[in-house]
Amino acid sequence: MERPVIEFHLDAKSGVSPYLQLVQQVRHALRLGLLREGDQLPTVKEVVAQLAINPNTVLKAYRELEHEGLASARPGVGTFVTKTLTDTSLAAHGPLRLDLQRWLSKARRAGLDDESIEALFMTTFRTTAQEDIA
Amino acid sequence: MTSVLQAHELGKRYGKRWALRECTIDIPAGHVVGLVGPNGAGKTTLLKLAAGQLEPTSGGITVLGGRPAAGPAQLARVGFVAQDTPAYAGLTVAEHLRLGARLNPRWDAAMARERIARLGLAPNQRAGKLSGGQRAQLALTLGLAKRPELLILDEPVASLDPLARREFLQSLMEATVEHELSVVLSSHLISDLERICDYLVVLVESRVQIAGETDRLLATHHRLTGPRRAPDRLPAGQHVVCARHTDRQSTYVVRTDAPVHDPAWTVTRLSLEDLVLAYMDKPAAADRRALLEVQR
Numbered sequence: 566m567e568r569p570v571i572e573f574h575l576d577a578k579s580g581v582s583p584y585l586q587l588v589q590q591v592r593h594a595l596r597l598g599l600l601r602e603g604d605q606l607p608t609v610k611e612v613v614a615q616l617a618i619n620p621n622t623v624l625k626a627y628r629e630l631e632h633e634g635l636a637s638a639r640p641g642v643g644t645f646v647t648k649t650l651t652d653t654s655l656a657a658h659g660p661l662r663l664d665l666q667r668w669l670s671k672a673r674r675a676g677l678d679d680e681s682i683e684a685l686f687m688t689t690f691r692t693t694a695q696e697d698i699a
Numbered sequence: 700m701t702s703v704l705q706a707h708e709l710g711k712r713y714g715k716r717w718a719l720r721e722c723t724i725d726i727p728a729g730h731v732v733g734l735v736g737p738n739g740a741g742k743t744t745l746l747k748l749a750a751g752q753l754e755p756t757s758g759g760i761t762v763l764g765g766r767p768a769a770g771p772a773q774l775a776r777v778g779f780v781a782q783d784t785p786a787y788a789g790l791t792v793a794e795h796l797r798l799g800a801r802l803n804p805r806w807d808a809a810m811a812r813e814r815i816a817r818l819g820l821a822p823n824q825r826a827g828k829l830s831g832g833q834r835a836q837l838a839l840t841l842g843l844a845k846r847p848e849l850l851i852l853d854e855p856v857a858s859l860d861p862l863a864r865r866e867f868l869q870s871l872m873e874a875t876v877e878h879e880l881s882v883v884l885s886s887h888l889i890s891d892l893e894r895i896c897d898y899l900v901v902l903v904e905s906r907v908q909i910a911g912e913t914d915r916l917l918a919t920h921h922r923l924t925g926p927r928r929a930p931d932r933l934p935a936g937q938h939v940v941c942a943r944h945t946d947r948q949s950t951y952v953v954r955t956d957a958p959v960h961d962p963a964w965t966v967t968r969l970s971l972e973d974l975v976l977a978y979m980d981k982p983a984a985a986d987r988r989a990l991l992e993v994q995r
Contacts, residue, residue: 575894580970582917583894610876617868618894619731620876 569607570600575616583618587626595635595650606636606644701764703728703849703881704749708758711744717905718744722758724910726883726898728848731875733896733913734885735975741905742885743782746853749883750779763848775804778847782854784838788827792820795837796844803845811844814870832863836870843874850874852884856891868895889972899971901978908978909954913971920974923951923964934961941980952977 571594573587581589594600607615612623627644630636638644672682702725709722719741726732734742747753748760751768760766765773786795792815800806815822818836826834835855842850852871856864872895875882886892892899900910909916920940927949930939937959940952952969953959959966969977 577890577893580968582914610873613876614869614873616894617865617872619897620872621730621897622894 569611570604571607573607573612573616575618584622584625584629587612587623588629591626591630591635591646592650595646595648598649598651600646600649602646602649604646606630606646608643701728702726702761703730703732704760704762704883706745706748706758706760709745709748709755709760710757711741711748711753712756717756719748719902720905722907724900724907726900726910728763728881729879730881730898730912731872731896732881732883732898732900733889733892734883734900734902735889735892736885736887736902737979738887740902742887742902743853745902746779746851746883746885750777750851752779771804775845776848778842778845778850780838780842780850780852780855783858784835784852784855786826786829786834786837788825790826791822792824792826792829792837793822795826795841796822799841799844805846807844807846810846811840814840814843830863832859832866835859835863835867839867839870839874843878846878847880849881849883852882854885854887857886857888864891871895889975893971899975901975903979916974917969917971919956920952920954920969920977921959922967922969922973923949923953923959923961924967925949925961925964928963941977 571590573590575583575586579586591600591606600606606627609620609623609627612618613620627636627638630644631638635646635648635650636644637647669682672685677685704724704726706722706724710720711718712720722745734745736742744753748755749762749767751762751766751774762773763776765776767777768774787798790798796808796811796815799811800808815837818833818840820829820833820837826837829837839852839855842852855871856867859867868891871882871884874880884892884896897913898911899913899916901908925948927944927947930942930951933939933951933953934955934957936957937951937953937955940954942952943950952974
């Protein structure tokens with residue numbers, strides 16, 4: 566048997582439901598270019614045997630990926646990636662990270678501890694996300 | 700969809716004590732069902748009733764549409780792995796497989812041999828010399844090679860170390876994909892079941908507290924925290940699972956199909972463990988007793 570391209574893992578304490586963790590890991594691998602169009606995702610049996618999880622969890626994750634147009638199932642063969650997510654924004658990551666690092670050191674100099682920084686980031690992130698929706 | 704286990708007003712009494720009472724459930728096929736509850740809640744009794752090892756005192760139960768242990772055909776359809784995954788200490792691994800072949804009409808000898816080889820168990824090894832994890836895998840092999848439509852396991856991983864536990868559950872999940880079988884297994888540890896079960900039955904003090912698909916259970920239960928409020932001032936659709944109060948604050952776990960919009964409450968999601976613990980919460984049970992005493 567061919568080795569699967571990616572392996573899943575589960576974080577029990579993340580609070581994110583297991584099926585969603587699988588979906589996110591596929592999306593993440595697509596963004597990083599670890600998974601490409603045409604790659605086969607691990608079979609349900611492989612995932613289940615590796616993680617000791619319910620098969621329906623894997624099926625649900627794969628259905629979600631199909632729904633998003635990222636993968637498609639070939640009956641009797643497996644589920645395959647149908648789209649790549651590596652986009653042009655990857656080039657912007659470097660400068661943005663630099664900005665963020667500068668902002669972080671500024672926040673520390675202002676006397677914020679890690680928890681306050683995280684809280685500030687998350688509330689700002691949420692409010693701007695809501696404004697974008699509205 | 701057909702039912703894998705249907706019980707109506709099912710009860711079992713030992714002398715004066717009811718081990719299980721008024722149990723009415725209908726579990727659809729194709730699930731991995733977790734039966735959770737504290738020790739002594741009646742889990743083993745329910746599983747033995749399903750396997751046909753016990754006769755009900757009251758009510759009825761059908762498994763895969765038939766009466767448990769009604770005849771050879773029904774026996775062949777249901778596999779049962781008893782508590783602590785027992786094996787015959789004096790028999791070798793190979794002898795266990797021969798025994799399985801003799802006793803089970805649908806025995807899958809090739810699958811049994813292949814599994815034993817993959818697990819690295821020596822056929823001439825006596826079961827008494829196996830480690831706990833190996834013995835559990837041997838018991839699972841016997842249960843699977845019988846090729847049942849339903850496999851019942853009573854606390855299969857309780858006595859295993861974390862690695863053996865994981866390996867056992869991996870094997871079990873792999874088999875459910877391969878053979879499309881339904882599984883009912885019990886545990887007093889929700890963490891064992893969280894990953895593998897998509898259907899949950901919570902049993903506390905001989906009674907079924909709740910049963911349903913895990914996704915659905917998680918979506919319909921919420922923890923509400925806010926200023927102190929009496930339970931009779933909650934909306935009618937919110938069923939209180941457990942409640943705690945301080946002088947100023949109330950914390951409720953409620954079950955409701957509708958979203959909670961009341962701005963006075965901070966609403967949080969529950970983990971499966973929190974959900975089960977909420978049903979096990981002693982004060983709720985004490986309230987019920989108090990209520991019964993008033994009625995008397």
